[in-house]
Amino acid sequence: MSGKIITIAQQKGGSGKTTLAAHLAVALSRQSVLGARARVALLDCDPQGSLGEWFEAREATLGEDGTGLSFRTASGWGARREARSLARDYSFVVIDTPPKSDVESRPAIEVADLVAVPVQPTPIDLWATRPTLEMISKEGTSCLLVINRAQSRAALTQEMGIAIEALGHPAARARLGNRVGFAASMGRGLTLLETEPGSKGAAEIEALAAELRDLLAK
Ligand SMILES: Nc1ncnc2c1ncn2[C@@H]1O[C@H](COP(=O)(O)OP(=O)(O)O)[C@@H](O)[C@H]1O
Ligand SMILES: [Mg+2]
Numbered sequence: 529m530s531g532k533i534i535t536i537a538q539q540k541g542g543s544g545k546t547t548l549a550a551h552l553a554v555a556l557s558r559q560s561v562l563g564a565r566a567r568v569a570l571l572d573c574d575p576q577g578s579l580g581e582w583f584e585a586r587e588a589t590l591g592e593d594g595t596g597l598s599f600r601t602a603s604g605w606g607a608r609r610e611a612r613s614l615a616r617d618y619s620f621v622v623i624d625t626p627p628k629s630d631v632e633s634r635p636a637i638e639v640a641d642l643v644a645v646p647v648q649p650t651p652i653d654l655w656a657t658r659p660t661l662e663m664i665s666k667e668g669t670s671c672l673l674v675i676n677r678a679q680s681r682a683a684l685t686q687e688m689g690i691a692i693e694a695l696g697h698p699a700a701r702a703r704l705g706n707r708v709g710f711a712a713s714m715g716r717g718l719t720l721l722e723t724e725p726g727s728k729g730a731a732e733i734e735a736l737a738a739e740l741r742d743l744l745a746k
Contacts, residue, residue: 531617531619533611533612533623533639533641534552534622534642534643534740535625535633535643536624536643536646537633537663538646538647538660539629539663540647540653542627543646543648544648544677545627547711548676550714551710553597554596554719554721555721555734555736555737556620557620559737566620568596568597568618568619569600569617569621570583570599571600571602571611571614572624573603573626573636575626575632578624583595584717585716585717587717589716590717604631604635605635607623607635608636611623623639630663633663638667640669641670642671642672642743644740645657645661645697646674647674647676651691654688654691654692654695661695672697672699674699674700674704675700676703676704678705678706700740701735701739702739703732709723709727710729720733
């Protein structure tokens, strides 16, 4: 049985792709698949290499054998091959992609079982998401919007809800709040799940991982 490939894509920079990729990978590695802990690989297709820096910091903090994840890089069409190869050995492959690059993102979108699109709930961010969603539709891959940096549950106004719906793609039930811990935990190669276990933010990312796992199991 082949593992599932989740690509994190969004042409708008700063939307939370890398933060989401790292947090999702750690959250998924704690999910069980067929009674065993899920094996998770991260694949960085962003030449900027932020996720790689995070992973190196993770190795420094937890030791090379203590990260609980595998990490690879790829560029362009190499991503497709690398992702398929990783999916033979891992339950989940999580791919981080660069902003504003069709060439780098398209293969990662094409190979995915599901594309998660982080989006901040503001009108400008929603408008900027359209080209990404069009590219995903063109590749025929299913996608899920992930509301990131929501100010509070109440602040996601009805108006925003309607605007999100108007994009014509489903949004995850789980949302990630705007929490310092999501950003701060990354510096030492960790995630909020490790720096603030049991926190609201940890519960949010756990809920999202469970939602994606269930969606992909269908
Ligand atoms: N849920 C969140 N709460 C608080 N800060 C966040 C959250 N998600 C992302 N950030 C911060 O926003 C900035 C951009 O996130 P990043 O993951 O680098 O986005 P991208 O990879 O899409 O460019 C970073 O400083 C990151 O720490
Ligand atoms: Mg990034």
